[in-house]
Structure formats: structure tokens, C-alpha cells
Amino acid sequence: MAVKLYGLAMATCTATTLACLHEKEVEFEFINVDLFGGENKQPAFLLKNPFGQAPAFEDGDLTLFGKLCSFYMIVSYFMHDMQLKKHMVNYEIN
Numbered sequence: 001m002a003v004k005l006y007g008l009a010m011a012t013c014t015a016t017t018l019a020c021l022h023e024k025e026v027e028f029e030f031i032n033v034d035l036f037g038g039e040n041k042q043p044a045f046l047l048k049n050p051f052g053q054a055p056a057f058e059d060g061d062l063t064l065f066g067k068l069c070s071f072y073m074i075v076s077y078f079m080h081d082m083q084l085k086k087h088m089v090n091y092e093i094n
């Protein structure tokens with residue numbers, strides 16, 4: 001599975017990205033990060049987000065963090081839908 005979301009589900013910033021993933025029905029793996037225990041400040045997580053905050057997100061080779069996660073989701077998957085719709089329209093016209 002290419003898409004991975006790292007965060008704490010009850011944290012608003014993570015929940016926003018979770019909402020986007022569910023909205024676009026993207027298959028993903030959720031990796032819980034213990035924010036209360038400081039796991040977000042450990043070297044393994046800092047490689048994903050140098051600011052040590054959730055969420056972080058991986059889609060193949062691409063790693064993003066913060067609001068960029070939701071932004072990426074909206075742009076890539078919404079635009080993908082738009083492309084599909086455009087092709088459908090073209091198909092109907094031709």
C-alpha cells in the first residue's frame with residue numbers, strides 16, 4: 001500500500017487529513033504516533049516532519065507534513081476526478 005498517514009486520530013490536524021482520505025475513498029495505512037509520549041520528537045518521525053508535528057504523509061516516494069497533506073490530497077485526488085470527468089465528457093462528445 002503506497003499511502004501512509006502518520007498521526008494521532010484525535011488530533012485535529014490528523015483528523016483533517018483522515019477526512020480527506022475517507023472523502024476520496026483512498027486506501028491508506030494509518031500509523032499511530034504517540035504525541036503525548038513525545039514520539040513525534042524522535043529521530044524516526046523527524047525524518048518525516050522536521051518540525052516534529054503530526055500529521056505526516058507518504059505517497060510512494062513523496063513525503064509531506066502539516067496542511068500540505070490535505071492540500072495534496074484535495075489537489076491530486078480531486079483533480080484526478082476532474083480529469084476522469086473531462087475524459088467522460090470528451091467521450092460523450094466524440
Ligand SMILES: N[C@@H](CCC(=O)N[C@@H](CS)C(=O)NCC(=O)O)C(=O)O
Pocket residue numbers: 011012013014035040052053054055065066067068
Ligand atoms: N502547522 C501545522 C500544525 C500541526 C500541529 O499543530 N500538529 C499538532 C497536532 S494537531 C502536533 O503535532 N502537536 C504536537 C507538537 O507540536 O509537539 C499544520 O500545518 O498542520
